Amino acid sequence: MTNLILASSSPRRKELLDNLHLTFEIKSSDVDESYNPNLSPEEIVMELASRKAKAVFAESSDSFVIGSDTVVVDEVAVLGKPKDSDEAFNMLKSLSGKMHSVYTGVSIISPHAEKKFFVKTDVLFWELSDEEIHKYIHTGEPFDKAGAYGIQGIGSTLVKEIHGDYFAVVGLPLSRTIRELQIAGFRL
Numbered sequence: 001m002t003n004l005i006l007a008s009s010s011p012r013r014k015e016l017l018d019n020l021h022l023t024f025e026i027k028s029s030d031v032d033e034s035y036n037p038n039l040s041p042e043e044i045v046m047e048l049a050s051r052k053a054k055a056v057f058a059e060s061s062d063s064f065v066i067g068s069d070t071v072v073v074d075e076v077a078v079l080g081k082p083k084d085s086d087e088a089f090n091m092l093k094s095l096s097g098k099m100h101s102v103y104t105g106v107s108i109i110s111p112h113a114e115k116k117f118f119v120k121t122d123v124l125f126w127e128l129s130d131e132e133i134h135k136y137i138h139t140g141e142p143f144d145k146a147g148a149y150g151i152q153g154i155g156s157t158l159v160k161e162i163h164g165d166y167f168a169v170v171g172l173p174l175s176r177t178i179r180e181l182q183i184a185g186f187r188l
């Protein structure tokens, strides 16, 4: 039987895939997540997704492996996960009152080929006061999340509008991923 493996340590990605009642394994890889700053956001997320999937596929080459990566992009920077409260504050301050884009890249490696794609979702934040930002950081929610917020949690209260795939913002564009898996030959 051919296995399905999610190459991720993200509890959100696991929960998203769990919703589909598929049988899959989790194997996380410890890949270097640095990237060439000259790459575009879509190139960055597809490259990192591919690195994560390849590291796991190297150990399980008879499986279908899914790797994924998410970044938040505003007018000035590509935002990953904040290192500390100050960085979280600066990220949320720069997102306040504006539209930004969330890019999620996915790599599906099957025994015969690799398919990479990305999904871009636009998110508009309410105007946030410094007090509101500090209060949110105090919940601890921002720290393991790109752009320092989680739309699936208390971070939902920061979001005024979303244009695109909610699941891609949380970390895995579910419906597109399943379609690409099927095209790659995986039987649900």
Ligand SMILES: Cc1cn([C@H]2C[C@H](O)[C@@H](COP(=O)(O)OP(=O)(O)OP(=O)(O)O)O2)c(=O)[nH]c1=O
Binding pocket: 007, 008, 009, 010, 012, 013, 028, 052, 068, 069, 070, 071, 072, 081, 102, 144, 145, 146, 147, 149, 150, 151, 152, 155, 169, 170, 171
């Ligand atoms: C914008 C946003 C991001 N995120 C999360 C999704 C990702 O887990 C994380 C971005 O970091 P990633 O490096 O994409 O993923 P990860 O390190 O958590 O997990 P792994 O590499 O093992 O797969 O931010 C949310 O949970 N909610 C959100 O609203």
